[in-house]
Amino acid sequence: MLKIALGQMEIIPGRPDVNTAAMLQMMNAARQQGADMIIFPEMSVPGYLLGDTWEQSAFLRDCEYYVQQLINGTSSGIIAMFGSVAVDWNKRNNDGRVRKYNAFFTAQSGKLLGGENYPYPFRIKTLLPNYREFDDDRHFYSTQKLAVELGIPVAELLRPIQVRTVHGPLSVGCILCEDGWYDDYAVKPAELLAANHPLDLLVNISSSPFTLGKNNKRNRLFSRQARKLGVPVLYVNNVGIQNNGKTVYTFDGCSTVYNRAGAVIAYCPAFTASMPVIDLDTAGGGMSRPAVAVPDDSGIDTVCQAVRYGTVAFLRSIGLERVVIGLSGGIDSSLAAALYAHILPPAQVLLVNMPSQHNSSTTKDLAAILASRLGCPYTVIPIQEAVDLTTRQIHQAELKATGQFQSLTLSPFMLENVQARDRSSRILAALAAAFGGGFTCNANKSELTVGYATLYGDQSGCLAALADLWKHQVYALAQYFNEEVYRDEIIPRGIFTLPPSAELSPDHAVDEGKGDPIIYPYHDYLFRAFVERWDRATPEDLLTWYLAGTLETEIGCQSGLSQRLFPGPAEFITDLERWWKLYTGMAVAKRIQAPPVLAVSRRVFGFDHREAQNGSYFTAKYLELKKQLLG
Amino acid sequence: MLKIALGQMEIIPGRPDVNTAAMLQMMNAARQQGADMIIFPEMSVPGYLLGDTWEQSAFLRDCEYYVQQLINGTSSGIIAMFGSVAVDWNKRNNDGRVRKYNAFFTAQSGKLLGGENYPYPFRIKTLLPNYREFDDDRHFYSTQKLAVELGIPVAELLRPIQVRTVHGPLSVGCILCEDGWYDDYAVKPAELLAANHPLDLLVNISSSPFTLGKNNKRNRLFSRQARKLGVPVLYVNNVGIQNNGKTVYTFDGCSTVYNRAGAVIAYCPAFTASMPVIDLDTAGGGMSRPAVAVPDDSGIDTVCQAVRYGTVAFLRSIGLERVVIGLSGGIDSSLAAALYAHILPPAQVLLVNMPSQHNSSTTKDLAAILASRLGCPYTVIPIQEAVDLTTRQIHQAELKATGQFQSLTLSPFMLENVQARDRSSRILAALAAAFGGGFTCNANKSELTVGYATLYGDQSGCLAALADLWKHQVYALAQYFNEEVYRDEIIPRGIFTLPPSAELSPDHAVDEGKGDPIIYPYHDYLFRAFVERWDRATPEDLLTWYLAGTLETEIGCQSGLSQRLFPGPAEFITDLERWWKLYTGMAVAKRIQAPPVLAVSRRVFGFDHREAQNGSYFTAKYLELKKQLLG
Incomplete structure (x- = not known):
């Protein structure tokens, strides 16, 4: 039996020093547990999401220095597999910069293997x-490009590494992350490796960001792969968070071992650094271990786990120990409060209600109840005086130009935004500074999609931890916090039953049942079709489905909803165009200046959803359909 | 002589309808001028920078529809070359989405050529x-990938198109943009085309964003290419602006014809839509036309042209006709005022001075003088009352938690940010709404590099038109506006001689010569080395150069400056680390929420400079060097 340690470590991006120290320590620990071999994730030395840090030669040399330390570390007798950047200083990338590879290193007895x-x-x-958030091709040279450069077939560059173990020699296929997800590629690395060489083991080192349900998919895929190739597959992924500025990713780990029949025979827990040492009968293809069941990762419990884990790690990564949350009495800020009060000591979460004349005593009371149940410091800072001052200053401003005077007026709609900015940029930002922390952005994904938030107002903050959740997921997560996290009605029932409302004008009076113009049970799903569908849905698709009677099935909302909401096509079209124009118009401008969003879904705003401020567009076919319908 | 129209059009990104209409009109006009052929830029139908709009199947079908209209349009007798997306609905890209190519279409007599x-x-x-802002590989399948898929050499996919003209058949090499910039690629498309086939003409259709000095480089490169291949090269580029959210690019056009000896024989003016019809003796390699001189594009006049053009086009693209500018009396906002008052009617540019107790009468007077010289509406809205209110509200807030009370205090540093946010988020945003426009962000690149600006304060606005200019470029451009644009001292002399200062505290008192902690004649160049060098400079490089005595040469500042500024290595290191920590620390967080930046340089913040919020890092070698020096 080969003893293999799965090095599911937390990688700190951009810190080769810290990561290398951790890896050396794990190598020692694994050796002490009798491991013959330890496998670390992809890019375990430098981290994976580093932006253009790869363009710093000094950083590349630094990675080389730490890689050498790891190689030296194998003198103790353990075989180490790990990922880092490899540099060929004599060659160039296509951008003219030095040649870089996303590399898989195998070291034994103080030397690298596989060069022969x-x-x-x-x-x-x-x-x-x-695609999505991935950017590998920007910095690293691929096997295909290297094959073209060397004038040889790609298959010649896919060769296993021969490792000597106490149990005999082992032929190991060494691949990295996407190499195992080859369905849509003309080159299929794992299959080429297995087709042309005897193989005892396929090792996939990854740095694979979490998205909801991805581990289920991973298991289906890698299980099929192990079965097809007839070898055990070892998949090692990291935990921690990494970001590319606009988007913050959690890494769930879930390192897994599949036997040659495709059954899972071992796995590491999600979102937890761990280093199990596995006995693997490489000769028998791992068939001597019993298969184990892997938990599903597509439910609200996983959402909760990812959001908690990501938020904790983000706060730690930027050194934030205290937060301020504007508590309106609505569901979004209530969930934010429940989240932060759970992951920080409640005394370090300052909750503040900032009423203007439009806030009802209903929501003010609910906010106070929630604050008291959470045991956080709580205060009320009214904004009406400042809003009145702003109004007065704008109305009284004398615009002098060549002897003429003009005056300006703030409309009721403008005053809505004045209130929102007053809360965030005037109060929350100052309060956060004085409290020694940051303030949170409590926006959800529905709001962010159509820009139903004020720039420098409720759209601001240091992290938008809930902005990859649709409104119905916000409700579900809030309920999960009550039922499963706090096991108590921490978020008062009244907050769940209240109509969602911004309370910025008499049109938003919650006690009269008034609120947001977004009808979440329908628009959540409409917006999701805009954003998350593999083939993005546009008005052309949506109108086509509406006419075919398949709209609800296509977008996944309650059946019959569009009939109930819209008397006819004219109303359907008005609604559709309103939101499409916002989504591709003003909302883009707002998202450009939005805080980082914590990723949960397969399509997060930020770096995962690239967009230009190009305005709205309707295809010729849409316009024709519309004309046919409306005459 | 072949009559060729160079279709240097303004492309509206994301508007196949508008672009196609313009192209059909140009085809008619060219035909009327006797042209045999018209050449449009790359992606002339859809536009080039569209974010993930390429993932909308409806949009792709729409592009196909408009491409067909253009093909039909050639029935009039003109040959049309143009760029658009081409879709193979039966194949997949590597991301599993439908196969897309960035394609070069040649149509004649209602049919596409080149399929044989x-x-x-x-x-x-x-x-x-x-690399940089380019993202082609995310959406489009390359010739190399297609060759691998088809199992044939790349060269077999590089074939000219045979065009029948009234002057006989013509073998045309059809390439797109980067295909002509192949120095660092293993595959050299233009050379392979010419090596394997007789070639009469090489046509490069491009959508090539402007950066300072790029046209000089383009001319050197394409001239060498024409000479080497021995054929005339026609380069057609678009004008207009396109953006990828965080970064706004101008396109300078500068479409150019080179004869087979590499001399420029015709070119279109920069930043101007135009359609010259050129007589080209294709048989003689274009040698019958005299060579012409091309203006340099690396000076401050070109910066001015690009910034004006880009700002005008951006305002038009988002439908903004009025702007509000916070006028402090400093150089940045003065330049912004001079810029906007020149490109909009002065009555549509509202200037506002927003003094607190820390603003000097010197700067207040200078602001008023500038406003009056520009003839813009001007007003003064003091912020002290609101700042005092905020202070009072924070100080008086009672933080209740489990019976205890806490109170909070705003430090003088926090009050600096309170002032900055009050100006932008409270006053400017409200004023802009009431005035019916947006407000500008006047930040420069030095400030943006180290985050010397307040989030939701002076870092906010709808466009940062000057944020790709170092402080010394801001001064130079301001002087250029006085001398060459207004031909008058519109920006008062006193604004140039004032110490740059934020005037947010007594430490910034300009009348006492106090001001910013950034020493621009040195730090502008230090920061430029961080950001713009091809191999990004890090503390390791900078300290190495400092010790070698080559620092000033390497970073390009005045020689001897570091000696004068820093008594010894300790002071040099303190300064270096201070700014490096800000650049890679808090400034990243601020840039994530920064407005779109108008691009001028070869490395713009935003989509061109990818960065993660990973904190600061010092390499092992740097730490060792530092230890050697400081003990």
Whole structure:
């Protein structure tokens, strides 16, 4: 039996020093537990999401320095597999910068293995993902490009590494992350490796960001792969968070071992650093261990786990120990309060209600009840005086130009935004500074999609932890916090039953049942179709489905809803165009200046959803359909 | 002589309808001027920078519809070359989405040419740039990938298109943008085309964003290419602006014809839509036309042209006709005022001075003088009352928690940010709404680099038109506006001689010569080395240069400056670390929420400079060097 340690570590992005120290420590620990081999994740030395730090030669040299330390560390007798950047200082990338590879290193007895039948003593990532948040192709040279440069077939660059173990020699296929997700690629690395060489083991080192339900998919895929190739597959992923500025990703780990029949025989828990040492009968394809069941990762419990984990890690990463939350009495800020009060000592979460003349005593009372149940410091800072001052200053401003005077007026709509900005930029920002922390952005994904939030107002903050959740997920998560996290009605029932409302004008009077113009049971799903569908839905698609009677099935909302909401096509079209124009118009401008969003879904605003401020567009076919309908 | 129209059009990104209408009109006009052929830029139908709009199947079908209209349009007798997306609905990209190419279409007599010896009746872009702001590889399939998929050499997919003209057949090499910039690629499309086929003409259709000095480089490169291949090169680029959210690019056009000896024989003016019809003796390689001189594009006059053009086009693109500018009496906001008052009617530019107790009468007077010289509406709205109210509200807030009371205090530093946010988020935003416009962000690149600006304060606004200019470029451009644009001292002399200062505290008292902690004649260049160097400079590089005595040469500042500023290495290091920590620390957090920046340089903050909020890092070698020096 080969004893293999799965090094599911927390990687700190951009910190080769810290990561290397942790890895050396884990190598020692694994050795002490009798492990023959330890496997670390992809880019375990530098981290994966580093932006353009890869363009700093000094940083690359630094990574080389730490890689050498790890190689030296294998003198103790353990075999180490790990990921880092590899640099060929004599060659260029396509951008003219020095040649870089996303590399898989295998070190034994103080030396790198695998150089005897390959251009380098390491393996490189073949498939470089360049979609969603992935950017590999920007910095790293692929096997395909190297093959073209060397004038050889790609298959010649896919060779296993021969490892000597106390149990005999082992032929290990060494691949990186996307190399195992090859369905849509012309080159299929794992299959080429297995087709042309005897293989005892396929090792996939990954740095694979969490999205809801991804581990289920991963298990289906890698299980099929192990079965097809007839070898055990070892998948090692990191935990922690990494970001690319606009988007913050959690990494769930979930490192897993599959036997040659595709059954899971071991896995690490999600979102937890761990280092199990697994006995693997490599000769028998891992068949001597019993199969184990893997928990589902697509439910609200996983959402809760990811959001908590990501928020904790983000606060730690920027050194924030105290937060201020504007508590309106609505569901979003209530959930934010429940979340932060759970992950920080309640005394470090300052809750503040900031009423203007439009806030009802209903919501003010609910906010106070929630604050008292959470045991957080709580205060009320009214904004009406400042709003009145702003109004007066704008109305009294004398615009002098060549002897003429003009005056200006703030409309009721403008005053809504004045209130929102007053709360965030005037009160929350100052309060956060004085409290020694940051303030949170409590926006949800529905609001962010159509810009139903004020720039420098409720759209601001240091992290938008809930902005990848649709409104119905916000409700579900709030309920989960009550039922499963606090096991008590911490968020008062009244907050769940209240109509969602911004309370910025008499049109938003919650006690009269008034509130947001977004009808969440329908628009949540409409917006999701805009944003998250693999083939993004546009008005053309939506109108086509509406006419075909398949709209609800396509977007996944309650059946019959569009019939109930819209008397006819004219009303359906008015609603559709209103939100499409906002989504592709003003909301883009707002998102450009939005805080970082914590990722949960397969399509997060920020770096995962690239967008230009180009305004709204309707296709020729849409306009024709509309004309046919409305004459 | 072949009569060729260079279709240097303004492309509206995301508007196939508008672009196609413009192209059809230009085809008619060109035909009327006797042109045999018209050449439009790359992606002339859909536009180039569209974010993930490429993931909308309805949009792709729409592009196909408009491409067909253009093909039909060639029935009039003109040959049309143009760019658009081409879709192969039966194949997949690597991300699993439908196969898309960045394609070069050649149409004649209502049909597409070139399908007889190629998988498609169009040509596709071979080199897909994936650096700086470019993202081609995210959406489009390359010639290399297609060659691997088809199992044939890349060269077989590089074939000219045979065009029948009244002057006989013509073999045209059809390439797209990056295909002509192949120095760092293993595949060299233009050379392969010419090596394997007789070629009469090389046509490069581009959508090439402007950066300072790029046209100089383009001319050197394409001139060398024409000479090497021995054929005339026609380069057609668009004008207009396109953006990817965080970064706004101008397109300078500068479409150019080179004869086979590499001399420029015709070019279109920069930043101007135009459609010259050129007589080209294709048989003689274009040698019958005299060479012409091309103006340099690296000076402050070009900066001025680009900034004006980009700002005008951006305002038009978002439908903004009125702006509000906070006028402090400092150089940045003065330049902003001079810029906007020049491109909009002065009555549509509202200038506002917002003094607190810390603003000097010197700057207040200078602001008033500038406003009066510009003839813009001007007003003064003091913020002290609101700042005092905020202070009082924070200080008086009672933080209740489990019976205890806490109170909070705003420090003088916090009050600096309170002032900045009060100006922007409370006054400017409300004023802009009431005035019916937006407000400008006047930040420069030095400030943005180290976050010397307040979030939701002076870092906010709808466009940061000057944020790709270092402080010394701001001064130079301000002087250029006085001397060459207004030809008058519109920006008072006193604004140039004042110490740069935020005037947010007694420490910033300009009349006592106090001001910003940034020493621009040195730090402008230090920061530029962090951001703009091809190999990004880090503390390790900078300290190494400092010790070697080559610092000033390497970063390009005045020689001897570091000696004068820093008594010794300890002071040099303290300064270096201070700014590096800000650049890679808090400034990243601020830039994530910064407004769109108008691009001028080869490295713009936003989408061109990818960064993660990972905190500061010092390499092992830097720490060792520092230890050696400081003990």
